[in-house]
Amino acid sequence: MTYCCGILVRDGLVMIADTRTNAGLDNVSTFRKLHVFEKKGRHAFSIASAGNLSVTQNVLHLVHTGLENPITKKSERLEDMTDMFAAAQLIGRAVNKVEKNYAEAFEQANLKFEICFLFGGQIKGAGPRLFMIYAAGNFIECTPDAPFLQIGEHKYGKPILDRAVNYDTDLYDALKIGLISMDSTIKSNLGVGLPIDIAITRSGALEYETKHRIDASDTYFRDLRERWSAALRSAHMGIPRPQYGEEK
Amino acid sequence: MTYCCGILVRDGLVMIADTRTNAGLDNVSTFRKLHVFEKKGRHAFSIASAGNLSVTQNVLHLVHTGLENPITKKSERLEDMTDMFAAAQLIGRAVNKVEKNYAEAFEQANLKFEICFLFGGQIKGAGPRLFMIYAAGNFIECTPDAPFLQIGEHKYGKPILDRAVNYDTDLYDALKIGLISMDSTIKSNLGVGLPIDIAITRSGALEYETKHRIDASDTYFRDLRERWSAALRSAHMGIPRPQYGEEK
Numbered sequence: 001m002t003y004c005c006g007i008l009v010r011d012g013l014v015m016i017a018d019t020r021t022n023a024g025l026d027n028v029s030t031f032r033k034l035h036v037f038e039k040k041g042r043h044a045f046s047i048a049s050a051g052n053l054s055v056t057q058n059v060l061h062l063v064h065t066g067l068e069n070p071i072t073k074k075s076e077r078l079e080d081m082t083d084m085f086a087a088a089q090l091i092g093r094a095v096n097k098v099e100k101n102y103a104e105a106f107e108q109a110n111l112k113f114e115i116c117f118l119f120g121g122q123i124k125g126a127g128p129r130l131f132m133i134y135a136a137g138n139f140i141e142c143t144p145d146a147p148f149l150q151i152g153e154h155k156y157g158k159p160i161l162d163r164a165v166n167y168d169t170d171l172y173d174a175l176k177i178g179l180i181s182m183d184s185t186i187k188s189n190l191g192v193g194l195p196i197d198i199a200i201t202r203s204g205a206l207e208y209e210t211k212h213r214i215d216a217s218d219t220y221f222r223d224l225r226e227r228w229s230a231a232l233r234s235a236h237m238g239i240p241r242p243q244y245g246e247e248k
Numbered sequence: 249m250t251y252c253c254g255i256l257v258r259d260g261l262v263m264i265a266d267t268r269t270n271a272g273l274d275n276v277s278t279f280r281k282l283h284v285f286e287k288k289g290r291h292a293f294s295i296a297s298a299g300n301l302s303v304t305q306n307v308l309h310l311v312h313t314g315l316e317n318p319i320t321k322k323s324e325r326l327e328d329m330t331d332m333f334a335a336a337q338l339i340g341r342a343v344n345k346v347e348k349n350y351a352e353a354f355e356q357a358n359l360k361f362e363i364c365f366l367f368g369g370q371i372k373g374a375g376p377r378l379f380m381i382y383a384a385g386n387f388i389e390c391t392p393d394a395p396f397l398q399i400g401e402h403k404y405g406k407p408i409l410d411r412a413v414n415y416d417t418d419l420y421d422a423l424k425i426g427l428i429s430m431d432s433t434i435k436s437n438l439g440v441g442l443p444i445d446i447a448i449t450r451s452g453a454l455e456y457e458t459k460h461r462i463d464a465s466d467t468y469f470r471d472l473r474e475r476w477s478a479a480l481r482s483a484h485m486g487i488p489r490p491q492y493g494e495e496k
Contacts, residue, residue, distance in 0.1 A: 155403035159432040172489040184407040212492045235479030241420040244460045
């Protein structure tokens, strides 16, 4: 299982991903799912992936080594793209190509082609954007009305994002809320676990100002988990008990 | 969609269910999913259902009109059962019978036989018990280690139950936490909505001390939603911002 979320606020982009992969409960491992590609002053990309690891790694390989553009017939690489939308299209085409390569074999092996990507970042000349790319290569873009996108095990961590994040949220408050969302997911699904990778790029800065791996010894994240638990406890204890019994 | 949860604490049993049904977004309606059957001093049962409404109503019909016991060959009704485990078995057999009746037609119509029940309550001579009955008629029983069971859209409302409920939780605190869990679900899934039905039976009392429908005008539930939102806001605002940026 996997949980990744991207939060796009006015100040910039936050990307968060766990690292746990499992093929059955007895085959659990740690793989990076958040990949950061930057060329300072030109672009700052990040890709988070969920689903079959062989497929997502194949897609990443293709977008780096190059893929033919069906119109220009020229080979394109992610690092050559000059706008984020075209870059999302490139990733979509890479997904389609990998799907075509393996469709028959996957069907024979009774495997489903289930993958999903978050693609975020910025290229010189425009602010940060965030996309979610589906298994069919199609994609949607994040907008200020709902300034986050999630992939993988997204439900446990959605309520806090729904309530607490808006487009004007401070960049590091967005990271904090994203980490609370990750904490709720880790607590409810064993398939999502530490370490957590985070990456933050500020609007207009063509680089990542934060790239960090949070592991079990991380003091801030441990403190956040304890504070959040204690706050939830006092939050529900502060609400009076229902009196419905007396209205019978 | 549906969300129901049952919470079994030392003091008794809480059952909570929403009432929204939808066959597509343009066919939304209100149907009772929490059914309470009591014979004061003898038994106090409740059944919450998720999934195809025609199937769940059919199952309820069968357990009330009677179903042949495969061993004794006698017809059994829910209200005649003398222990909760046997009553759960009866519901399971009713599920199997409905499945056999409709399996072929469902397959032709490309419908899935997806249903699930929570069955809780108590019968004279023993304390309250809580079961979850699956589409194959098999079932599991709730135990003090994880004193709640959920059916339907269960993920959004699970984190608060995971954190806040244990077997020694006060009965009306359990109801309160269940209502917070319902609130989180309503906020994140349009397919779950008011009114909410609740039923509470206290350990040893062979009746429901609370049976109530919470609608949009309910003062307590509105206050709970507002307090919970405000408490969550101040909870995450009270946690310091992460400083990872400086550690780069």
